[in-house]
Amino acid sequence: MATETVNKDILRGGQFLVKETDCNDIFTPEDFNEEQRMMKEAVMEFNDREIVANRERFEAKDYALTEEVMRKAGELGFLSVAVPEEFGGMGMGFVSTVLTCDYISSGTGSFSTAFGAHTGIGTMPITLYGNEEQKKKYVPKLASGEWFGAYCLTEPGAGSDANSGKTKAVLSEDGKHYLISGQKMWISNAGFCNVMIVFARIEDDKNITGFIVENDKDNGISMGEEEHKLGIRASSTRQVFFNDTKVPVENMLSTRGNGFKIAMNALNVGRIKLAAACLDSQRRVTSTATQYANERKQFDTPIASFGAIKSKIAEMATNAFVGESATYRAAKNIEDRINIRISEGNSHQEAELKGVEEYAIECSILKVAVSEDIQNCADEGIQIFGGMGFSEDTPMEAAWRDARIARIYEGTNEINRMLAVGMLVKKGMKxxxxxxxxxxxxxxxxxxxxxxxxxxxxxxxxxxxxxxxxxxxxxxxxxxxxxxxxxxxxxxxxxxxxxxxxxxxxxxxxxxxxxxxxxxxxxxxxxxxxxxxxxxxxxxxxxxxxxxxxxxxxxxxxxxxxxxxxxxxxxxxxxxxxxxxxxxxxxxxxxxxxxxxxxxx
Known part of the structure; x- marks a missing residue:
């Protein structure tokens, strides 16, 4: 695959603004190959059978069901699409990673969040920043679904300013462990995770450091109660408290002070995957609203024939089409850049890190645009359903509630808007x-x-x-x-x-x-x-x-x-x-x- 793209003159991140793109140089969903089409069908079938069919149980905060379905996803290989084969993964390209995230995420926001947190920020930092021993020890278990991952960055006083966290890591007297103490909040998968990526500050370092921490309540780790949330109700979300939690020095992720960079690069990947996770939700909401509009009659006429409803359906469908067009365009650019770097001798780790980092502007753009489109889509879906849309008996109100978080996590949309322009200006200066x-x-x-x-x-x-x-x-x-x-x-x-x-x-x-x-x-x-x-x-x-x-x-x-x-x-x-x-x-x-x-x- 790498040789296919080595000579291709693909634009660098941000260059879309100043260079013209030929339509033949972009990737679209119409370009899925046979393997990708088969993966899409398999994921959609799993979604319908295991997630959509159990929507009521997810809405009733059935956290055990979330864990059970995640384990089934692992058995089918869906948790390992992006993991290299040498660590038990499928080793598929970035487009296939995005495709899987797209079609598995539309059943409920609860499962989507659990899936995204595990495969993205729970597994990926070890895959991309871990040393060989760390990857061999943890990644195969995470890829198979034997273990689940979580990501502990946010603190009560550190949200958008991620590097301001107060959690401390103190080296033990014998130099064999770091003792971590602090509080993390809004931790997805906390209730059933086996391993966590934890960020803490060593002494008075300017930047935080990442650690791989196994979840052991006998090692100074305790959890708050499950958070009661507006949406994503069966996504386990808890506070995590560390009290002199012993972490072997060999579990430091990357190097001392590199945690902020790990966190930011993890968010870049998370942003395009979050955009993908909103796409099939838009398709499903549009389809469900259309079916209702075709069935619902007022004045002896299906409301789908009224101009006011047609306008809504047209805009909902259009935004879904545009979102998938932009997301798969960027995903293939990232995949091509990764393959070019691998062909030039970069390791998989370095190639993927640099490939995604190259398109950080596009990732921020997608996160903002698609997260706002799914919210608007669900809102119009409720409106088309009328009074029924406000009832829990129809799927629209849950879709609206689940969509709301997408504008907040992976960096708020306000932060991402400013990042997109800021990164572009910096690229210009460089x-x-x-x-x-x-x-x-x-x-x-x-x-x-x-x-x-x-x-x-x-x-x-x-x-x-x-x-x-x-x-x-x-x-x-x-x-x-x-x-x-x-x-x-x-x-x-x-x-x-x-x-x-x-x-x-x-x-x-x-x-x-x-x-x-x-x-x-x-x-x-x-x-x-x-x-x-x-x-x-x-x-x-x-x-x-x-x-x-x-x-x-x-x-x-x-x-x-x-x-x-x-x-x-x-x-x-x-x-x-x-x-x-x-x-x-x-x-x-x-x-x-x-x-x-x-x-x-």
Whole structure:
């Protein structure tokens, strides 16, 4: 597989903003190979049989069921997809890892959280940062489901500021153990985990250190009661207390003071996997709402035929399509980068770490966009069900409650929005992404004479691709001027960063959908005309968001002639030559969904 991608000129992380992507260079769900399609079918069958069928037991906080189903997932190999074969795993590529996370996660948020915590932040830090002895000792048990993992980072006073934790690790007098003392909270899988990744500070080190800690109540480890939560009710969530817990020095993960880096890289992977975990939930909510709308009659007419309901179904389906387009685009970029590094002689550990780190911007974008889309999808699902949607007798209210946590864990959406822009600016300063040249070109364009030529939009989605190019100019115009004005103090202007981030997010998501639809169209795919309609609908909404956010940002920091010039540029960059018929697009999409009686794309 590595040789396939070595010569492929894939974009580096963040470069989507300043370089054009050919639709043939992106990966889409239509490109799943036979192995991936088989894995998808197997995971979906497991989900229906073991998770969806037991939804009521999960909602009744049946933690034992969560553990039991996790063990079954381990027996079928679903916990080991990303684990190298030498440690008992399936050793599949990053796309397959994301695919498994996608289709196993839609039964309930409870199981999704347990699965994600175990396979991601519970197992992955050992796989990617552990030494050979640590990996041989722990990873096979975690991969098989014999043992379960948890991740102890968050503390009562340390949430988004993860490096500020107070948990201490003190070296014993004989130098053979560290004694860990402190309190961790919101620990997923705490109630049934066998091993924990624990972060603590040694002496007055600037950065925290990671440790592999076996869960032994006779070794100074105690648990709080199960938390009573809004959603993910059968996900075991407890506080964990350490009181001089003895941890062998050989259980330090990586090196002293490297814990913060471990935590951040674990979160990068967690973010794209969280986006994937929201995708099939969107598909299922859309399908369930559509089925109800087809059955429910008012005024002797199925409510699915009403324009107000069609609009909701169209937007729900469109956002699901866009989310999966962007998620699998990024997943394949990561997989390709991993394979390139392996072909260059990197170890699996280093290749995967650097491959994911390269696309940290995209991971943050996906986490924000898809977590907000599933919340909106579930909210509209409740609305379509009407009063019944508010009842526990229908699955909508549980879907809405479960979705709410997705905007908080793996770094809040506010933090991720600011990270995305901050990381992009840093990449620009390091020369990894050429932001300065394109930003200067946009600044020159603002003072130049605009072209009055009528462009040729005869090719499919050609105007939409041109619009994406113009939206990229909006970001460069706004962010470039903000960097120039605020310099190193930019991070202190959070509302400005949030506005810029919203523009960046809409660009990536809209472009991903357009490229997928263009590729499907060129390949003659059955659903191509509907993919084009969804790409056009999403772009229309994105242009609206970009216009609003950019206007707010420009008015906040620019004055006089500069402000007038930038607002004129914004108007030019957000103007359609041929405005799409949004009502027509929504009707087209909704009618396809209601005809199929499910999300069909």
């Amino acid at each position: 020369g990894h992404v050429d932001l300065l040249g394109p930003a200067q070109a946009v600044a020159s364009e603002l003072t130049g004479i605009p072209s009055f030529d009528t462009p040729d939009y005869s090719e499919v989605l050609s105007e939409e691709k041109e619009m994406i190019a113009k939206l990229k100019k909006v970001f460069l115009m706004v962010a470039g001027a903000a960097v120039q004005k605020y310099g190193p103090d930019l991070e202190e202007h959070q509302m400005m960063l949030l506005a810029a981030s919203n523009i960046l997010i809409e660009i990536y998501m809209a472009e991903s959908a357009i490229l997928r639809a263009e590729k499907s169209s060129k390949n003659g795919a059955d659903n191509a005309e509907y993919q084009i309609a969804m790409a056009q609908l999403y772009l229309y909404n994105a242009v609206d968001i970009v216009d609003t956010k950019a206007k707010m940002a420009i008015i906040s920091f620019a004055e006089g002639d500069e402000q007038r010039m930038m607002l004129m540029g914004l108007k030019r960059f957000t103007k359609y030559q041929n405005m799409p018929n949004i009502v027509g697009l929504r009707n087209k999409i909704a009618e396809k969904v209601t005809e199929e009686n499910k999300y069909p794309f």
